[in-house]
Structures are given as C-alpha cells and as structure tokens.
Amino acid sequence: xxxxxxxLLLTNLFPTPQDSTRGIFVAQMVRRLKERCDVTxxxxxxxxxxxxxxxxxxxxxxxxxxxxxxxxxxxxxxxPKYFMLPWVSESLHAVLFFLGTWRTVAxxxxxxxxxxxxAQWLYxxxxxxxxxxxxxxxxxxxxxxxxxxxxxxxxxxxxxxxLGALSGAAAVTVVSSAQRxxxxxxxxxxxxxxxxxxxxxxxLFFVRGKEECARLLALPPGEKRILFAGQLLEVxxxxxxxxxxxxxxxxxxxxxxxxxxEGFLEEKYRDLAAKIGVEERVKFVGKxxxxxxxxxxxxxxxxxxxxxxxxxxxxxxxxxxxxxxVVGSRVGAVPDLVNSEGGILVNPLDGDALFEALQSAxxxxxxAGEIRKSVFHLSxxxxxxxxxRVISRVGEKPLQPAGGFDEP
Numbered sequence: 560x561x562x563x564x565x566x567l568l569l570t571n572l573f574p575t576p577q578d579s580t581r582g583i584f585v586a587q588m589v590r591r592l593k594e595r596c597d598v599t600x601x602x603x604x605x606x607x608x609x610x611x612x613x614x615x616x617x618x619x620x621x622x623x624x625x626x627x628x629x630x631x632x633x634x635x636x637x638x639p640k641y642f643m644l645p646w647v648s649e650s651l652h653a654v655l656f657f658l659g660t661w662r663t664v665a666x667x668x669x670x671x672x673x674x675x676x677x678a679q680w681l682y683x684x685x686x687x688x689x690x691x692x693x694x695x696x697x698x699x700x701x702x703x704x705x706x707x708x709x710x711x712x713x714x715x716x717x718x719x720x721x722l723g724a725l726s727g728a729a730a731v732t733v734v735s736s737a738q739r740x741x742x743x744x745x746x747x748x749x750x751x752x753x754x755x756x757x758x759x760x761x762x763l764f765f766v767r768g769k770e771e772c773a774r775l776l777a778l779p780p781g782e783k784r785i786l787f788a789g790q791l792l793e794v795x796x797x798x799x800x801x802x803x804x805x806x807x808x809x810x811x812x813x814x815x816x817x818x819x820x821e822g823f824l825e826e827k828y829r830d831l832a833a834k835i836g837v838e839e840r841v842k843f844v845g846k847x848x849x850x851x852x853x854x855x856x857x858x859x860x861x862x863x864x865x866x867x868x869x870x871x872x873x874x875x876x877x878x879x880x881x882x883x884x885v886v887g888s889r890v891g892a893v894p895d896l897v898n899s900e901g902g903i904l905v906n907p908l909d910g911d912a913l914f915e916a917l918q919s920a921x922x923x924x925x926x927a928g929e930i931r932k933s934v935f936h937l938s939x940x941x942x943x944x945x946x947x948r949v950i951s952r953v954g955e956k957p958l959q960p961a962g963g964f965d966e967p
Contacts, residue, residue, distance in 0.1 A: 570679035591943035650716035653686035689724035705870025734871035735892030758939030766882035767857035786859035791822030796865035856881035882927025
C-alpha cells in the first residue's frame with residue numbers, strides 16, 4: 560500500500576462557514592480525494608474591513624467574517640487574506656494573491672512538507688501557485704475550470720502570466736476536450752494536459768416524481784416547467800433565454816420559466832421580461848439552498864443553460880442525473896455531456912434556435928432512465944480517482960526546473 564501523497568490544494572473558491580455552497584464543486588472533489596491523498600486546502604480571500612455599516616456590500620463583507628482556519632468534512636482549510644481593490648487591481652491580482660498567501664503556505668510546508676501543489680483555477684490561483692511551487696521546489700499541478708481559459712487567455716494583462724504558469728507546471732487538468740484543444744493551440748504541451756470531467760452526486764440527484772417535487776416546492780400543478788439554474792449574468796445568456804420565452808409564449812401558454820439564482824443583473828432581466836411581455840411566464844426564484852436543487856431538477860420538464868461559454872457545468876450533470884433533458888449552448892464540456900437522447904444543443908446567442916429547441920423538448924417524450932444512464936459513470940469518486948492518478952504520478956517524479964515566468 561503506497562503512502563498517501565501530501566497535497567496542498569490552493570483555491571479561492573471553497574465553502575466557508577458563511578457560505579456553504581461557495582465552490583461546492585471543488586469541495587465535492589476534495590471530499591473524495593481525501594480518501595486517496597492527504598489534502599490540506601488554502602483558500603485565500605480578499606481582505607475587507609469588518610465594519611457593520613459595510614454589511615450592505617454583502618459579498619465582500621462576508622469575506623471579513625471567514626476565520627483564518629476551519630474545517631470542511633474533515634479537511635483542514637486555511638484562509639489568509641490579501642489586499643485587493645475590485646476591478647482596479649485586476650491585472651495585479653496574482654501578485655497580491657501571492658503576497659497575502661505566501662507566508663501561510665510556506666509555514667504549512669515547513670511543518671509538514673507537501674509532495675505536490677495543486678491550484679484550482681489558472682488565475683490568480685495558478686499564477687501565484689507557480690511562484691510558490693518554484694520557491695518551495697515542489698511540483699505543480701494546475702487545474703482549469705472555465706473562464707480562466709475561455710476568457711482570461713484573451714485578456715492581455717493575464718494571458719502572459721497564465722501561459723508562464725502553464726509552462727512551469729508538471730501537469731495540467733482541464734474539464735473539457737474544448738479546453739484541452741485551446742491550450743494546445745496556445746502552445747502548451749498536450750502530453751501533460753489531462754481531461755477530467757467534473758462529477759455528479761447520483762445519490763442526491765436521481766429520477767423523482769415531477770408533481771411530487773412541485774408540491775414540495777409549492778409550485779402550481781400541471782404546468783410545463785423550464786428551469787434555469789445559475790448566476791444571473793450576461794455570460795449565461797439570460798437575455799437570449801427571455802427572448803426565446805417570448806416566442807414560446809406566442810405558441811403555448813402552459814409553461815413557466817423559473818430562474819433559480821442571483822446576480823447583479825437581476826433587475827435588468829426583470830425589466831426586460833416586463834418590457835417584452837413575459838413577466839407572467841417568468842419567475843425569479845433567487846438563490847436556493849443546494850440541498851433544495853434536486854427538487855427543482857425533479858420538478859422541471861427541461862433544464863435550459865444558454866451560456867456564451869462554460870467549463871463543465873454541474874447543473875447540466877445534475878439535470879441529466881435527475882433524468883431531465885437539457886437544452887443548452889454548444890460550449891465547453893456541454894457537448895461532451897449531452898447526447899441526442901439527453902437533450903438538444905444550439906449555438907449561443909441564437910434565440911430562434913433556442914426557441915425551437917425548447918418547443919421541441921417540451922413536446923417530446925423523454926426516457927428519464929436513459930438520460931440518467933448517460934452520466935451515471937461520471938461520479939465524483941471517478942473524478943477523484945483521476946485527479947489522484949495525475950497528482951500521485953507527479954509527486955513521485957523528480958521536480959523539473961520551472962521556467963517561462965517571472966516571480967513577483
């Protein structure tokens with residue numbers, strides 16, 4: 560029996576005592592990985608003053624309440640704070656992240672040396688982790704999730720930092736074949752890039768009775784339900800979805816579009832729904848507890864995710880595990896997950912195609928059991944096994960000289 564590889568996992572997205580759903584997908588992987596590796600999590604967050612009158616800035620104020628150390632499911636979590644001015648410091652984010660985190664990471668390494676440093680997200684986490692790994696002389700595994708490849712590589716101030724970190728990494732994991740192809744085009748050695756799809760908790764998300772779920776959520780019986788679950792942001796294609804709902808309302812009156820989630824553009828979308836005359840067909844539900852999401856998946860007829868870009872969206876996997884078809888954009892890992900028996904894919908920003916797909920999905924009789932089978936093999940245990948395989952292999956190799964980037 561081999562010794563467990565000691566892993567320092569660096570990520571800015573992880574559950575906190577104030578927000579149990581923050582970075583839930585990373586926590587789900589870590590929960591399984593800890594059975595295979597000795598994992599310590601460092602979750603740096605921006606520093607924010609704890610003045611009561613600043614509670615109106617809910618998200619930022621909540622960071623000030625996160626303790627320096629806590630535990631999640633038996634995993635030790637350390638949360639150093641670093642100075643950050645939103646938007647103003649964006650190009651310096653990785654440097655500030657490094658300066659505020661280095662002391663904590665170096666101290667943990669002195670007490671019990673780590674075999675591997677794994678950073679979840681390429682920026683700022685991965686860039687700062689590359690500098691740390693070089694100083695600590697430990698191999699680095701970088702994990703990309705979504706916008707760190709799809710968006711940040713197109714931003715000049717971040718691009719060179721990300722590519723430098725990638726060149727010095729011993730291995731890179733990505734959550735879709737599309738991301739792997741993009742990194743190879745950017746010059747990253749394809750031999751060290753591993754595609755590991757996210758997992759889904761099939762014990763939590765399974766086929767349930769639609770109307771029983773609706774009753775538990777106090778939803779009107781007998782209606783067709785389209786569900787959107789995620790942040791109410793432009794990148795999620797909400798405007799296109801509302802326009803598709805307007806066209807759908809012209810041909811049928813038996814559906815309701817439920818938007819589960821929150822975001823700073825919510826008022827804009829409420830106004831848009833009223834302007835185009837679909838306010839009666841659209842319900843803004845707000846953020847819901849993660850434990851309630853299986854009921855929302857069970858109560859819907861179709862999940863719609865018309866995003867402009869994605870990584871490996873958990874909501875798609877959860878809907879499929881719940882036996883519900885997906886109408887979504889052909890982006891990120893979505894084409895890897897959704898086949899013709901599990902949904903309909905369209906190009907992003909194509910409102911006409913989205914309308915047609917929703918109309919077709921609501922008319923069609925779907926086989927919930929077959930839909931569920933399409934993702935049953937994509938468990939978090941399987942994902943953790945694949946991460947362990949990459950991390951352990953790297954941890955056993957001699958450290959290769961890191962290069963291609965400059966320390967701050």
